[in-house]
Amino acid sequence: MPLSIGGHLVARALAKAGVKCVFTLCGGHIAPIYDGCLREGIDIVDTRHEQAAAHAADAWARLSRGPGVAIVTAGPGVTDAVTGVANAMLAQSPLVVLGGAAELRLTGRGALQEMEQLPLFRTIPKWSATVTDPRRLPEMVATAIRHANSGVRGPVFLELPFDILTAQVDDASLGPVAPFVPTGASPADPALVDQAGRLIAASEKPVLFVGSQVWWDDASEVLRELVNRVGIPVVMNGMGRGSLPASNPHALNLARKKAFRETDCIIVVGTPLDFRVGFGAGINAPAKVIQIDRDPTQLGRNRAVDVGLVGDARAILAQLEGAALKHGALPHRFAGWCASLLTAEEKARAELQQYERADSRPINHYRLARGIADAIDEDTIVIGDGGDCVAMAARVLAPERPGHWLDPGPLGCLGVGAPFALAAKKMYPDKKVLVLSGDGSFGLNGFDFETCIRFKLPVTCVVANDAAWGQIRGPQVMIFGAERAPATKLAPTRYDKVVEAFGGRGWHVEDPTALTATIKEALASGETSCVNVPLDPDFVSRIGASKLSV
Secondary structure (H helix, E strand, C coil), rough: CCEEEEHHHHHHHHHCCCCCCCCCCHHHHHHHHHHHHHHHCHHHHHHCCCHHHHHHHHHHHHHHHHCCCEECCCHHHHHHHHHHHHHHCCCCCCEEEEEEEECCCCCCCCCCCCCCCCCHHHCCEEEECCCHHHHHHHHHHHHHHHHCCCCCCEEEEEEEHHHHHCCEHHHCCCCCCCCCCCCCCCCCCCCHHHHHHHHHCCCCCEEEECCCCEEEEEEEHHHHHHHHHHHCCEEHHHHHCCCCCCCCCEECCCCHHHHHHCCCCEEECCCCHHHHHHHCCCCCCCCCHHHHHHHCHHCCCCCCCCCCECCCHHHHHHHHHHHHHHCCCCCCHHHHHHHHHHHHHHHHHHHHHHHCCCCCCCCCHHHHHHHHHCCCCCCCEEECCCCHHHHHHHHCCCCCCCCCCCCCCCCCCCCCCCHHHHHHHHHHHCCCCCEEEEHHHHHCCCCHHHHHHHHHCEEEEEEEEEEHHHHHHHHHHHHHHHHHHHEECCCCCCCHHHHHHHCCCEEECCHHHHHHHHHHHHHCCCCCCCEEEEEEECCHHHHHHHHHCC
């Protein structure tokens, strides 16, 4: 009878689930899985830090809407990945982390990198477990993938002791393992949908607030149809950005505050009312609230709802369109409201343009964002990895397509730039990939631009370099004074030279009129590249925090 070792069974189970690529950092405890991946034709991309491996797998999951797999070794390999797991959990990303572990037979004897790993994951991911029988490896890998992808998506952790991965198993002793089968789109209760339709039709100033679940549920086309047929303005955040093209007159970016402050009916679709929207406090108090979410525990969190709809965003938005039209919600009803928001949007855009087109030195944050916006096309994947520079760029960079804007998500985890870019370019080799990175963020996982070079995955990083942890330094200086703002300054490092040292190309730009041409050249170079841009360190505090609202 054919025999297999445990590591081969893991790889076979991954291949059966459709996994084409895994992200890792090598370690002896997980070597048997590598041999299995080579046998199964699964690409192995090795990063420079396990946190980066987890972030890259997270990005793969987000872009594929399927499992992203990180394989990390025991002990410090597992602990290094914890931050990536936490970031994926808040972003509802189906990250699967396979962690090596010391041999079961040596438990408690002080084996290399032996530690209690499972308790680390009891409060963070959706599910975690240890495999104690090599014959159960295919079943447990399939179970991990099922947990990650079912219901509200999220990360999982499966611990794989070394003696389980090296054990020989008679293939005839393996039972059948059912593959993960995605469930169909879950519609909401028709009576509640009808109630929501009545509220929309009775309103005068409705607004849709859509988030990442619109992306996860592939609901962009249904959203566009609803918006165009009913005429409701839309605010987008997270991976919901681009669900409605920025060029659509119903798409709001700069008039969000006005829309929330004046609305009398808000439809919240697949996004939490968390710190990014003042926990719902910025929404007009008398407004009716309709909330759509896969997770019923989100309904009414931070703000009472009038109608709560649980299920798949694509199915429910289609239901909602029918209900709203049935009760008389037509574009002409909301034309005045949309016109007032469009006027506010255009006014805010005109105010921003004084900064976007300024040719003063040092370059300001909005001028940098404009340089990027004019250099990219609608098919460029943009990754935001920073504080002020990303918050301000989000007001200028408005994606035309879904899945073309990536940021950390609600955890606000810095350091995703290079790993996210690595995964994006690996998945979409024909697309341009650009990272907008703060100089602080670059220092966390910037070594993985070397990984991009090693795997011939050319990406471009634009470093917004204010020689500080700008988003933290600004408030500290305002509250305590410049002399009492320790731990917030950085050296004016030439990050372009860092990428050149890896084998890539670098540019240093101080002239704002050269920004767009230089970024275009970097994107067209076919090499991993870095455009280092010194920024005005006082710009944010000078213009005031109100200019940062997105």
